[in-house]
Amino acid sequence: MTPRRKRWALVGTGGIVRRVLAELQGHPAFDFRAVVSSDADRARAFAAEHGIPVACAGLEELLRRDDFDAVYVATLHRLHVPQTIACLEAGFPVLTEKPVAVRPQDCEQVLRTVERTGVFAMEAMKTIFLPAIRKGLEWVEAGRIGDLREVRASFCFAAERSPRGRHFNPAEAGGSILDVGYYGVEAARWFLGPVWDQIMATGFVGPTGVEEQALIGLLYPSGRISSTHCAINLNAPVTLEVLGTEGRLHFDSFNQADAVDFIPVHGHPERHEAKPGLFIHEFLEVNRCLDQGLVQSAVMPLSASLSTSRTLDAALRMVHGADLPEYLRA
Numbered sequence: 001m002t003p004r005r006k007r008w009a010l011v012g013t014g015g016i017v018r019r020v021l022a023e024l025q026g027h028p029a030f031d032f033r034a035v036v037s038s039d040a041d042r043a044r045a046f047a048a049e050h051g052i053p054v055a056c057a058g059l060e061e062l063l064r065r066d067d068f069d070a071v072y073v074a075t076l077h078r079l080h081v082p083q084t085i086a087c088l089e090a091g092f093p094v095l096t097e098k099p100v101a102v103r104p105q106d107c108e109q110v111l112r113t114v115e116r117t118g119v120f121a122m123e124a125m126k127t128i129f130l131p132a133i134r135k136g137l138e139w140v141e142a143g144r145i146g147d148l149r150e151v152r153a154s155f156c157f158a159a160e161r162s163p164r165g166r167h168f169n170p171a172e173a174g175g176s177i178l179d180v181g182y183y184g185v186e187a188a189r190w191f192l193g194p195v196w197d198q199i200m201a202t203g204f205v206g207p208t209g210v211e212e213q214a215l216i217g218l219l220y221p222s223g224r225i226s227s228t229h230c231a232i233n234l235n236a237p238v239t240l241e242v243l244g245t246e247g248r249l250h251f252d253s254f255n256q257a258d259a260v261d262f263i264p265v266h267g268h269p270e271r272h273e274a275k276p277g278l279f280i281h282e283f284l285e286v287n288r289c290l291d292q293g294l295v296q297s298a299v300m301p302l303s304a305s306l307s308t309s310r311t312l313d314a315a316l317r318m319v320h321g322a323d324l325p326e327y328l329r330a
Helices: 015-024 040-050 059-063 077-089 104-117 131-141 176-192 280-291 302-320
Strands: 006-011 030-037 054-057 070-073 094-097 121-124 148-156 198-205 211-219 225-231 239-244 247-252 259-264 270-273
Touching: 006 015, 006 059, 006 280, 015 030, 015 280, 030 040, 030 059, 040 054, 054 059, 059 077, 070 077, 070 280, 077 094, 077 104, 077 121, 094 280, 104 121, 104 302, 121 280, 121 302, 131 176, 131 239, 131 247, 131 259, 131 270, 148 176, 176 211, 176 225, 176 239, 176 302, 198 302, 211 302
Parallel strands: 006 030, 006 070, 030 054, 070 094, 094 121, 148 225
Antiparallel strands: 148 239, 198 211, 211 225, 239 247, 247 259, 259 270
């Protein structure tokens, strides 16, 4: 069954919201009805630019309305938890950009709120819904690569060192681990599972107090391993490799993968190309879950978000040692 059209409200006016609208506005499954900004003029200008009927100065103004079905929260990391919980308490389903919380205890708070209110919530981990990733998981499950032994992920880019930017600002939970290391740890969870025996993490903490580069290694009970390289201070290929005894899977730009390559130990490589689209799959998942009266997605439940949050938290504490950023001191 095709999910029915849903009326969406957008919380935030940053680059990712613009990308969502560029891809999804005009799609028959989505009606973007409202936008929220802490600045009233910014909200009105954004609404006018994108043909959105309602502009709200602050989340409270939005939550007094009743003419939308779901909320997409795409603001600064530190705002995700209070804004998500406010939506849930008001009875509105919410899709929150990753990380849904910067600390595991805050992710637990979101999960408890969902359980208490019975209102849907999901972390916006778009990559797990991409058809190329789903095909890779299918191939692994079918035994195409043999005995799965290792997952290697790399996600590095050079962020602008702007005093107004969030990437190098510890007050905004900046740094490489929560921003892009997240994808590699998530990929390890998809292919190897959420329970590891040992974590090893190291990295370079720059002059602003955030980890600009980091390496995260996980050892699993089966002897399988994963490695994640992340950075916000250099450009490098964004890749994911899933290695087995009979072959490997390769994803270019895996956070937005549109293809997967199977490279066998013996035989000829095989490529599966997927239809374009980056955000549509996670938004359709929310629509589907709401149509079915679900409070969580089976593909991306909050228990998965909590598992990844705990791994990232452990890595951050290893990298920063005694000199923890303020957002981790609680």
